[in-house]
Amino acid sequence: MNRLDVLRGPHPAVDHNARTIAALAANPGCDRRAVFDAAGVDKRAIARHLGHPAPFGQSVFAITRARAFEKLVKADGCAELLRLLRELFGLDVGEVTYVDVAETGEPGHAARHARTRELLRGAARAAADGRAAGVLVDHPLLRLDVGGTEVHLEPDVIALQAGGRFHVIAIKSFAIIDGRAEPAQVAAAARQAAVYVHALRTLLAAEGADPALVAHNVVLVCPKDFANTPTATFVDVRQQLAVLARQLARLTRIDRILDRLPPDLTFDLRPGPDGTPTRPADDLARAVRQVPARFAPECLSTCDMAYFCRAEAREQAATDLLGRAVRDALGGLATIPEVLGLAEGAREPAEDEAEIADRLRLVHRFYAEALDAAAKEVAVA
Ligand code: SF4
Structure with missing residues (x-):
């Protein structure tokens, strides 16, 4: 059994198609989607078992x-x-x-x-x-x-x-x-x-x-x-x-991604005699989280895992939630508390964060001044 078969478990492989390639290419930084698609994992079944079913799909x-x-x-x-x-x-x-x-x-x-x-x-x-x-x-x-x-x-x-x-x-x-x-x-x-x-x-x-x-x-x-x-x-x-x-x-070769994952990792749902998954959902969620994701709001219309990945990004307060343009402009700051900490001066920037910290503080000052001016106008009225 090869590595991709182990990842998929005893389930039939879901074939790639033009739609899945277009979606994968739209988010080339997402190892999770790359692994699921390469292994033919049924993302829809995984998302459903995790309690985050995909909201789309053809009737x-x-x-x-x-x-x-x-x-x-x-x-x-x-x-x-x-x-x-x-x-x-x-x-x-x-x-x-x-x-x-x-x-x-x-x-x-x-x-x-x-x-x-x-x-x-x-x-x-x-x-x-x-x-x-x-x-x-x-x-x-x-x-x-x-x-x-x-x-x-x-x-x-x-x-x-x-x-x-x-x-x-x-x-x-x-x-x-x-x-x-x-x-x-x-x-x-x-x-x-x-x-x-x-x-x-x-x-x-x-x-x-x-x-x-x-x-x-x-x-x-x-x-x-x-x-x-x-x-x-x-x-x-x-x-x-x-x-x-x-x-x-820009897609990372799948073998390089697999080299970074635990060798016994599997997304096997452990189907019972009637095909119903018996694997505990939290155990499956732990397995899924072993593969890094790169959530973007666009995932909501292209990937079956979107609601799970969005919930995960929310738990982490990830800057991914703000969209690719904002995330890229924030220059590698992974979480919203990190961004706010730099903007409010509550956190000392690391050496490579000095430039983005200056910009965030400037924006924070403008924002505070604008709020202050608006409050004074309301008070006068
Ligand atoms: S929904 Fe999750 S798995 Fe799918 S492309 Fe987005 S981040 Fe990757």
């Missing part, structure tokens, strides 16, 4: 609706998708080859990835030679190294335009109404699609092809208005790609 209705919409778009060899792409790209439908990777070759991740790779390599060579024809690759399987862990990724579809560029296609079930969609949902879709673009470029580079063959504008397919009729639009993910590449490069 059964939303999942069913999303599946039905994807099925509609992909029915009959992606006929509806081809119609949309023809409008968007000006493709001649007759020139497009449709390949469903899930139905070709051997079953299993390795075979699917090999088949995807073979198809994309051939298409990239044809594109480089100016012989590109339209290709739709359904159920492709990509791979990406995330902090030393190999992750499989499943974009909805990859299209090679007759003009010679690959486009990632993201099928989402949120509506585009009067040409506009909910910005938060589009932003989340763009972050996930950027992960696929990055993985696809990595694959082409490994094959000796030009990564720039993969377009930075992905195709977002959503229901139009209040009907279930699909519509397609381009979304530019250049900014998300730049952030992702920078954050992935």
Whole structure:
């Protein structure tokens, strides 16, 4: 049994996906999330057992609706998708080859990835030679190294335009109404699609092809208005790609994090005969706390552990609670009492805290003067 299996315990591994990679990359300083994701730990089950269940997640209705919409778009060899792409790209439908990777070759991740790779390599060579024809690759399987862990990724579809560029296609079930969609949902879709673009470029580079063959504008397919009729639009993910590449490069390799943890550490919930966890919650909490976290308010919308980590940060009165910008501006002061101690002059600054202490005292003086002036105005009135 390897180290990650010990950490996870006897539970099935929860696979990484584009959403989890985007969330991990959004908080590259969090060892806890990195370890949980690398080991395939079910963060949602852990948070629930700790008494801090995640407040988000798709409802059964939303999942069913999303599946039905994807099925509609992909029915009959992606006929509806081809119609949309023809409008968007000006493709001649007759020139497009449709390949469903899930139905070709051997079953299993390795075979699917090999088949995807073979198809994309051939298409990239044809594109480089100016012989590109339209290709739709359904159920492709990509791979990406995330902090030393190999992750499989499943974009909805990859299209090679007759003009010679690959486009990632993201099928989402949120509506585009009067040409506009909910910005938060589009932003989340763009972050996930950027992960696929990055993985696809990595694959082409490994094959000796030009990564720039993969377009930075992905195709977002959503229901139009209040009907279930699909519509397609381009979304530019250049900014998300730049952030992702920078954050992935900052991730600490998982083996280095594991070296710092106790060898017998495990997040095993010790399921009983009916699957109910039997491990005492405080024992599990002690195990979780062995892995340093880096809470930020953004965790509340991206990580199943957010409510546990926020409670922990509150217990510690951590400056993490104030947000990344404030925490970084405080130059490494870990707790709010430390900040107040320096600001009020109740604590002598260490040598490397002299500059931030001067600034905090100045702000504290301005604040006290402003309060004083306001109190005098009230007294006069
Ligand atoms: S919620 Fe906790 S585990 Fe998740 S990313 Fe934030 S700090 Fe890390």
